[in-house]
Amino acid sequence: MTEPDPRSTMTPTAAGAVGTIAAITLRRLLRGRTLWVAGVIALVPVAFGAVLRSVGPQGDLADELLTFQMLVLAVLPPMFIASSIGEEIEDRTITYLWSRPIPRWAVVVGKLLALAPPSVALVVVSWHLGCSLGLEAVPPLRSHLALAGAAAVVSAIATGIAVLVPRHGMALTIGYMLLDFWLGIMPASIQNLSVLHHVLAISFPPPEGSDVLTAAIWMAVVGGGWLGAGLWRIRGLEA
Amino acid sequence: MSEPAPAPAAAAPAGTIYDLGYKRYVGARQATSTRWRVIAKNQIASAWKTWWRWKSALAFAVIVTCIAGGVMFLLQDRMVTGVLLPSGIAATITDAALPRSIQWYSRAGFLLSLTIGASVIARDMQSGAFTFYFARSVRPRDYVLGKLGGMFAVTASIMLAGPLALAIARLALSDSTDHLLRLLPMLPKTLALGLVATLVFTAVPLGFSALIRNPRHAMALWAVYYLVIGGMMYPLSVVMKNSIGALDISTAIDALTFELFDMTQTWGRSKRVDPALALTSLLGHAAAGIALVAYKVRRAHLEGIGGSS
Amino acid sequence: MTVVAALGCSKWYGHVLGVSDVTWRLRGGIVGLLGPNGAGKSTLMKMMAGLLRPSRGSLTVFGGSPFDDVAVRRRIGYAPEHEKTWDELSALELVIAMARLAGVPAGRAREAAEAAIAQVGMTDAMHRRVRGFSKGMRQRTKLATAIAHDPDLLLFDEPLTGVDPVARIDIVERIRALGARGKTIVVSSHVLYEIEALTSEIVVIYRGQVLAEGNIYEIRKLIDRHPHRIRIECDRPRAVAAALATSEHVSRLVFERGGLLLETRDPDRCYDEIAAAVLASGVTVSELGSPDNNLGAVFDYLTGGGGRP
Numbered sequence: 001m002t003e004p005d006p007r008s009t010m011t012p013t014a015a016g017a018v019g020t021i022a023a024i025t026l027r028r029l030l031r032g033r034t035l036w037v038a039g040v041i042a043l044v045p046v047a048f049g050a051v052l053r054s055v056g057p058q059g060d061l062a063d064e065l066l067t068f069q070m071l072v073l074a075v076l077p078p079m080f081i082a083s084s085i086g087e088e089i090e091d092r093t094i095t096y097l098w099s100r101p102i103p104r105w106a107v108v109v110g111k112l113l114a115l116a117p118p119s120v121a122l123v124v125v126s127w128h129l130g131c132s133l134g135l136e137a138v139p140p141l142r143s144h145l146a147l148a149g150a151a152a153v154v155s156a157i158a159t160g161i162a163v164l165v166p167r168h169g170m171a172l173t174i175g176y177m178l179l180d181f182w183l184g185i186m187p188a189s190i191q192n193l194s195v196l197h198h199v200l201a202i203s204f205p206p207p208e209g210s211d212v213l214t215a216a217i218w219m220a221v222v223g224g225g226w227l228g229a230g231l232w233r234i235r236g237l238e239a
Numbered sequence: 240m241s242e243p244a245p246a247p248a249a250a251a252p253a254g255t256i257y258d259l260g261y262k263r264y265v266g267a268r269q270a271t272s273t274r275w276r277v278i279a280k281n282q283i284a285s286a287w288k289t290w291w292r293w294k295s296a297l298a299f300a301v302i303v304t305c306i307a308g309g310v311m312f313l314l315q316d317r318m319v320t321g322v323l324l325p326s327g328i329a330a331t332i333t334d335a336a337l338p339r340s341i342q343w344y345s346r347a348g349f350l351l352s353l354t355i356g357a358s359v360i361a362r363d364m365q366s367g368a369f370t371f372y373f374a375r376s377v378r379p380r381d382y383v384l385g386k387l388g389g390m391f392a393v394t395a396s397i398m399l400a401g402p403l404a405l406a407i408a409r410l411a412l413s414d415s416t417d418h419l420l421r422l423l424p425m426l427p428k429t430l431a432l433g434l435v436a437t438l439v440f441t442a443v444p445l446g447f448s449a450l451i452r453n454p455r456h457a458m459a460l461w462a463v464y465y466l467v468i469g470g471m472m473y474p475l476s477v478v479m480k481n482s483i484g485a486l487d488i489s490t491a492i493d494a495l496t497f498e499l500f501d502m503t504q505t506w507g508r509s510k511r512v513d514p515a516l517a518l519t520s521l522l523g524h525a526a527a528g529i530a531l532v533a534y535k536v537r538r539a540h541l542e543g544i545g546g547s548s
Numbered sequence: 549m550t551v552v553a554a555l556g557c558s559k560w561y562g563h564v565l566g567v568s569d570v571t572w573r574l575r576g577g578i579v580g581l582l583g584p585n586g587a588g589k590s591t592l593m594k595m596m597a598g599l600l601r602p603s604r605g606s607l608t609v610f611g612g613s614p615f616d617d618v619a620v621r622r623r624i625g626y627a628p629e630h631e632k633t634w635d636e637l638s639a640l641e642l643v644i645a646m647a648r649l650a651g652v653p654a655g656r657a658r659e660a661a662e663a664a665i666a667q668v669g670m671t672d673a674m675h676r677r678v679r680g681f682s683k684g685m686r687q688r689t690k691l692a693t694a695i696a697h698d699p700d701l702l703l704f705d706e707p708l709t710g711v712d713p714v715a716r717i718d719i720v721e722r723i724r725a726l727g728a729r730g731k732t733i734v735v736s737s738h739v740l741y742e743i744e745a746l747t748s749e750i751v752v753i754y755r756g757q758v759l760a761e762g763n764i765y766e767i768r769k770l771i772d773r774h775p776h777r778i779r780i781e782c783d784r785p786r787a788v789a790a791a792l793a794t795s796e797h798v799s800r801l802v803f804e805r806g807g808l809l810l811e812t813r814d815p816d817r818c819y820d821e822i823a824a825a826v827l828a829s830g831v832t833v834s835e836l837g838s839p840d841n842n843l844g845a846v847f848d849y850l851t852g853g854g855g856r857p
Contacts, residue, residue, distance in 0.1 A: 099597040
């Protein structure tokens with residue numbers, strides 16, 4: 001039986017632990033180079049749009065642009081999240097966190113909360129600027145929302161994979177996203193497991209319409225599944 | 240009674256003291272020019288560790304080979320849509336399987352480059368391994384050769400061995416000796432294609448790895464270059480009506496493949512890319528990658544980079 | 549009060565045994581965890597810190613499992629062996645974050661962090677980023693992160709690694725000061741004189757097992773099969789030797805330059821006889837001591853000389 005600790009009221013709450021970890025992670029992100037590299041990557045579709053604009057008006061490349069944006073999405077969240085979690089575990093700085101009186105999952109959730117929003121923001125802004133420049137038209141709002149949701153989902157996927165395979169989390173997440181693209185073009189119900197498929201369905205629905213709610217639920221299921229696997233694994237992970 | 244013969248005089252006691260302490264090695268030493276082989280072997284050995292590096296990409300390539308080989312055998316007389324022979328008639332699945340599978344080997348090669356190639360030199364720089372290398376009689380060129388050689392061997396197991404296996408399978412499925420002889424040029428063509436593809440998937444990721452000290456940033460930039468920037472080249476070539484699409488590594492390999500095997504794809508990006516330009520692009524990429532590695536390693540050596548960050 | 553209780557505790561990593569069937573109780577004070585590299589010190593430390601779970605048996609801290617019980621970890625402060633920290637943060641930011649994660653309220657975290665940093669002598673550098681720190685400064689910062697939340701049990705894994713001699717003395721003094729304040733401290737090291745400087749209470753770990761525990765001198769006394777050596781430096785060693793040669797407590801006499809080395813299995817009685825012999829022979833003794841009254845000798849005896857760090 002645990003002996004009573006007179007200072008037990010000073011054990012941090014889970015929310016407090018998550019908040020502290022998110023704050024540290026964000027601070028480190030702002031001071032490091034990852035954000036700069038991510039910015040350069042996010043500029044690639046914008047540069048593409050600028051080149052298209054210099055050639056002349058392009059009206060039928062919206063789908064293609066969205067696919068490129070998804071490819072950017074396949075790289076950015078893994079670079080932010082998978083590498084952050086992977087480095088923490090590989091460099092063993094996670095020992096500082098797990099020797100504290102905080103639940104293990106707080107580390108993962110804190111990092112996700114800190115790193116998913118910049119990922120979402122970069123992808124959405126890049127898409128908006130790329131389309132505005134290249135197609136000379138503001139993309140539909142639903143495409144922004146679809147990409148934002150996809151960025152969040154890919155962040156969750158990257159988190160799960162990074163916990164399961166810390167050393168190669170980033171590479172494996174990118175590989176998984178390439179598999180996701182291939183699944184998306186399969187003419188079978190397995191395409192429901194593809195984030196790209198649902199992003200396209202939401203952003204540019206077919207004439208007969210598409211079920212946005214179903215698409216969003218599928219995306220949440222895929223992202224939640226990977227995140228859940230990561231949270232389950234981290235309970236027993238040893239430093 | 241005679242006295243017993245005196246015993247022969249005992250040999251004077253002898254003793255030896257063995258010095259078990261450190262002794263300077265005085266044997267033959269390998270020439271400095273062989274150092275790169277040690278580095279290459281080490282690179283291969285470390286690539287083989289864990290399941291998520293070489294083994295996973297290799298497993299993927301083996302699966303591709305088995306599926307393509309199985310399809311070749313089981314669907315021999317079926318025609319494939321979208322691939323035409325020079326005469327204009329559709330190619331059989333047996334003929335088209337090898338060129339069509341090259342894209343899958345390229346995916347395996349890209350996966351391999353992500354898990355190993357795009358981060359190997361950056362990891363060495365960051366971890367301080369350069370200090371170990373260059374404190375010995377290792378020259379920058381030995382390091383560069385060793386890394387290129389090691390990664391070439393690893394990548395060749397996917398980009399060269401797989402297609403060669405399929406080429407041999409294709410020859411084995413020949414209808415007659417005459418047919419076999421007619422198909423024989425497939426082997427050197429596959430070898431040439433495999434070598435070029437191996438060179439590209441070795442040199443370019445290593446170039447990124449040398450360019451940026453952070454292994455994960457190097458990996459991300461290589462992925463963006465290959466997937467995003469490369470993918471953008473084709474639509475740019477459409478709108479600009481030029482051959483800039485040859486700068487996409489994946490499309491260039493595809494174009495070169497179908498040119499070498501005397502086939503045409505009726506769809507896809509490679510049909511718009513001039514094969515000569517494709518080859519130039521691939522060799523140019525490889526040269527740029529090698530030059531970047533050589534330059535950055537030499538600079539790191541001169542600046543004394545080697546401390547862990 | 550039992551702080552740490554290990555009962556048949558074992559830990560293995562795949563096929564590698566880290567700690568084997570350790571049964572041990574820690575009741576307080578400063579204890580040195582001593583052993584060569586790979587003996588199992590860090591494994592035991594990590595189990596106490598809640599980073600590893602025993603593969604078999606149990607290990608409790610303050611009556612609870614540190615791996616599973618979050619509240620137990622509130623009373624533990626752990627400074628790991630490795631150097632890596634979050635280099636982008638300043639020392640103050642790092643210690644504040646660690647204090648907050650240990651439960652110190654936001655309003656008091658800064659004050660607690662500054663106090664901890666002052667305790668380790670890092671006040672002047674606390675606003676600098678950890679990236680630019682020397683090894684000694686990093687070690688001090690690590691200690692500060694461990695003490696900021698005023699834990700009851702402090703675990704310092706190789707706290708003096710890479711630290712210069714001056715800083716080493718300072719850190720040792722600060723650790724002793726913490727012990728004087730009533731903290732229970734476990735310090736692991738493979739450097740014998742570091743442990744000797746800190747404490748006389750030791751736990752010797754060798755090949756994953758606890759070989760001995762307790763006071764160094766008491767352990768020494770228990771090693772019956774190894775005779776105790778006493779060295780006498782005097783002007784006429786042969787005179788002293790002649791007086792002691794007939795003593796039943798002296799098992800061996802060896803003449804050395806400037807003195808005499810004798811071996812005894814009963815040091816207490818032997819010292820009395822030495823005093824009597826010196827008085828009787830009228831020699832002038834310049835030094836009298838034992839080369840065995842140190843941790844190195846104890847360690848050698850316990851490990852048969854094979855575990856000398």
